[in-house]
Every structure is written in structure tokens, then in C-alpha cells.
Amino acid sequence: MSRRVAVVGIGSVPFRVRHPDKSFSKLGYDATKAVLEDANLSISDIDSAVYGCYNDLFHRQFMYDIIIHDHIGMILKPGTRVTTGGATGGYAIRTAYMEVASGLSDIVLCLGVEKSNDCWDPETEARTPELVKAISYSSDCTWVRPLGSYPAASYVLPVRAHIEKFGNPTEESMARVSVKNHGNAIGNNYAQSPMKITVEDVLKSRYISHPFKKLDCCLYSEGSAAMILASEEKAKKISKNSGKEPIWITGVGAGNDSNFGGLRENLWSLTSNVYASKQCYQMAGIIDPLKEIDVAELHDAFTGQEIISYEDCGFAKHGEGYKLIDEGVVLQGGEMPVNLSGGLIGTGHAVGATGIYQGSEVIRQLRGEALRQVPDAEVGFLHSVGGPVTAYCACITFGR
Structure with a gap:
């Protein structure tokens, strides 16, 4: 029988276009320092680590997780890397959960790091083309x-x-998601793209x-971004010392x-x-997600994706997800607010860290x-998606 698992610590480094003063290992170090505090x-209390590290080409370094592992002081302790595109963070939490629930480890560090803009395209003398090219290698390179x-x-x-099937979402509905996020x-001090904009701004x-x-x-x-997961016995002791409620x-x-x-x-x-x-709802005993979930962080790399995810995650019937944004259900003060952190659209997408950061916002x-x-x-509720045409998905529910 699996053990109960709690999140006992969270910590992040703000998402920015560039951190010119921080290497990828320093980003990992700073998030680790924050979560331990x-x-x-x-660091001696940590039994093992799970790393959310997506794209080696971003960093011009293969297996960069082992360098982070050294830098944070985990030498001779086990570490596992997860790389599932935009779902890397969610899958990393899932992997850390399995380590603790199985009894393999009592206290696990779950750390996501991405330094995407070290990419450089010498032909255009710009970062974006090379970054997008690096991501494209996630697709089937033959076909x-x-x-x-x-x-x-x-x-x-x-x-x-x-x-084509339902006649929605309209560009106006998608624009409302952008305005919201x-x-x-x-x-939000962690966010890269806070903006006060209108639907018209998006449409233009x-x-x-x-x-x-x-x-x-x-x-x-x-x-x-980082989390620390612990067994029930350890979580109660850690909570007593930190003063933070285990989630x-x-x-x-x-x-x-x-x-x-x-x-x-x-x-x-x-x-x-x-x-x-x-699968997530069955484990959590959730029957009506819209009624039973108080707050959600959904993967919103693109606005239309968020609207379709309302449907696929059971918040609305297929073809009716647009109603949740048009009618204000997912706004602050609505029946079930979505992406109050700003999501990816407002906060940014540090790929390997994104799901862990969004999970941390749920914890907050x-x-x-x-x-x-x-x-x-x-x-x-946390929803983490990535890979070619959203191939990967991990969902996690948290409770007090």
C-alpha cells in the first residue's frame, strides 16, 4: 500500500527573458536554497532528487542535470531526470511522488531548471529562431x-x-484568456509578462x-522552481519545525x-x-471537478489550448469550454479561477520548471x-502538458 505524500516546501527563481548573471546550475542552486529555507x-536532509530538465540544446550541454546535482551538494545521492516537453514539471512531481509513496525515499527534492535563451542563431543574430529550432527536434525527425x-x-x-467541429473557440474568446492571464x-514578482491589455489589443x-x-x-x-515532497511521518515533523502546513x-x-x-x-x-x-480524479475521489476543485493551474502555452483543456479536464462539456471564459467562471472571483498566477502566458514558460512553478502556486x-x-x-489542481501536439499530460490534485 502506498504512503501518503505531502509537499512541505516550495521555492522559485523569477521567470525572465534572460538571467545574464546566472548559469543554469546557479538557477538550480538558487531555487534549491529557497525551497530548503x-x-x-x-541539503543533507534530502534523500534523493528528481530534475525537470527539458532541452539540452538550450543549454549547449547534454545531461546538464548531473552538473546541477553536483552544484547543489547532492553528490553520491541518487538523482533522476525527467524530460517530457512542457509537461516536464508535472511529470517530475509525479516521479518524486512515486519515490516517496513507494517507500524508496522519505524526503525528495523536485527541481526544474531551464535557461532557454542561451540559444543563438548566427545567421539572424537572434535567439528566437535557434530556440524554436531546438524545440522542433522534439518532433519525429524523420517524418x-x-x-x-x-x-x-x-x-x-x-x-x-x-x-471546425464545434465552431469555437472564437478569436474573441481566446483573447479573453490572454487578457485574464x-x-x-x-x-506577481515571479512573472515575466504582466500586462494590462484589452481584447482589442490581442485581436490587433x-x-x-x-x-x-x-x-x-x-x-x-x-x-x-522547486518542491520538497515527504512521507507523512517526515512531513508532520518538518511542518512542526517550519511552521508551514503540509499540503x-x-x-x-x-x-x-x-x-x-x-x-x-x-x-x-x-x-x-x-x-x-x-485517472487523477479517480485517485482523489473527485466526481464533479468544477464543483469540487477550488483553484486550478492549467498549461496555457496558447490561449486556445487553455479553453480546450477546460473541456478535456472535465470542467465543461466538449464544445462548451468557451462559456467558462466568456461567462467569467474561470476569472478571479468566479466559480473556479484558473491561472491566478498568470499561467504561462502571464508568468512565462521556463519549460522544465513551469509545471513545478504552477504547482507551487497551487500550494500557495x-x-x-x-x-x-x-x-x-x-x-x-495542476495540469501539465507538453511534447509534439500535446502528447504528454500529467495531472495532480492537492488538498489540505
Whole structure:
């Protein structure tokens, strides 16, 4: 029988376009220092580590997790690397959970690090083309990448298929997601892209991959985030010393879809989300997610993706996700606020760290420490997606 597992510490380094003064190992060190201080622990208390490290090409360094492992003082202790695209953070939490729940370790550090903008394209003398090229190698390099598989072009396929089947989401509904998430990032010191904008501002921004426009897309970031997970026995002792309430992981689900969209059940749904969220809810005993979850952090690399995820995660029927943004259900003060941190669109996307950071924001809500606090929040939900055409998905529920 698996053991109960709690999150006993959180810590992050702000997401920024560049951290010119920090190497990737320094980003990892700073997040580790912050999470240890939050939990009132030392590195010697940690039994093992799980690293969320996505793209070696970003860093011009293969297996950069072992360098971070050395730098934070974990030499001769075990460490495992997870790399599942944008879902890396969620899968890293899942892996850390398994280590503790299985009894393999009592206290585990879960650390995500990404320094994406060390990429450089000498032809254009710019970072973005090389960064996007580095991401494109995540696609099937024999059959898919030669056709032009880049992040926006990959993630727009389900949105376009959804529009063809249901007639939505409209560009206006997607723009409302952008306004919400950029606005929620205002005041968040960890956020890269806080903005007060209007629907008209979004609609006037240039197209990237129709119907996605510039302000419908997240920006890639440099940053890091960490959690410490512990067994029930250890969590209670740590909580007594730190003064921080342990937050329990109540449900975990994951699913990997085909990396080729043409082989999927349908293209208008992010099917991995459906399987992962159902598995997570079953473990947590959740029957009606919209009614039972108080606050959620969804992976919103693109606005249309967030709307489809409302449906795939069971918050709305298929074809009706747009109603949640149009009617204010997912706004601050709504029935179930989504991405009060700003999400990826407002906070940024430091790929390996993103899911861990969003999970940390859920923890802050359940501790009562959040900037945009949901009153009496008891149950939180994390949704982490990545890979070719959203192939990977991990979902986690947290409770007090």
C-alpha cells in the first residue's frame, strides 16, 4: 500500500527573458536554497532528487542535470531526470511522488531548471529562431519535423480541428484568456509578462499561426522552481519545525498520446488530458471537478489550448469550454479561477520548471499565501502538458 505524500516546501527563481548573471546550475542552486529555507531543512536532509530538465540544446550541454546535482551538494545521492516537453514539471512531481509513496525515499527534492535563451542563431543574430529550432527536434525527425513542426504550428492543430467541429473557440474568446492571464500576472514578482491589455489589443496583434496571434502565445523564459515532497511521518515533523502546513498530494494521473496527430482518437481534443485527468480524479475521489476543485493551474502555452483543456479536464462539456471564459467562471472571483498566477502566458514558460512553478502556486493557494487568494481554498489542481501536439499530460490534485 502506498504512503501518503505531502509537499512541505516550495521555492522559485523569477521567470525572465534572460538571467545574464546566472548559469543554469546557479538557477538550480538558487531555487534549491529557497525551497530548503521554506521547509527549514538542509541539503543533507534530502534523500534523493528528481530534475525537470527539458532541452539540452538550450543549454549547449547534454545531461546538464548531473552538473546541477553536483552544484547543489547532492553528490553520491541518487538523482533522476525527467524530460517530457512542457509537461516536464508535472511529470517530475509525479516521479518524486512515486519515490516517496513507494517507500524508496522519505524526503525528495523536485527541481526544474531551464535557461532557454542561451540559444543563438548566427545567421539572424537572434535567439528566437535557434530556440524554436531546438524545440522542433522534439518532433519525429524523420517524418514530422521536415514538414515544419514548430510549437505554435503544432499546438494550433487541435484548436483548428475544434473550431471546425464545434465552431469555437472564437478569436474573441481566446483573447479573453490572454487578457485574464496577462492581468493575473500583474503584481506577481515571479512573472515575466504582466500586462494590462484589452481584447482589442490581442485581436490587433499579428498572427503567428492562425488563429493564434502574438498575444495568444506564451514567451519562453529562464527560471527555476522547486518542491520538497515527504512521507507523512517526515512531513508532520518538518511542518512542526517550519511552521508551514503540509499540503497533501491526493491524486496523480498521466497519459501519453501518439506523437503523430493523425493516429489519435480525434484531433479536436487533447486526448492525453482526458485520460490523465480521469485517472487523477479517480485517485482523489473527485466526481464533479468544477464543483469540487477550488483553484486550478492549467498549461496555457496558447490561449486556445487553455479553453480546450477546460473541456478535456472535465470542467465543461466538449464544445462548451468557451462559456467558462466568456461567462467569467474561470476569472478571479468566479466559480473556479484558473491561472491566478498568470499561467504561462502571464508568468512565462521556463519549460522544465513551469509545471513545478504552477504547482507551487497551487500550494500557495492552499496555504493561504497567494497574491490573488481564493478564500478558504481546500482543493487545487495542476495540469501539465507538453511534447509534439500535446502528447504528454500529467495531472495532480492537492488538498489540505
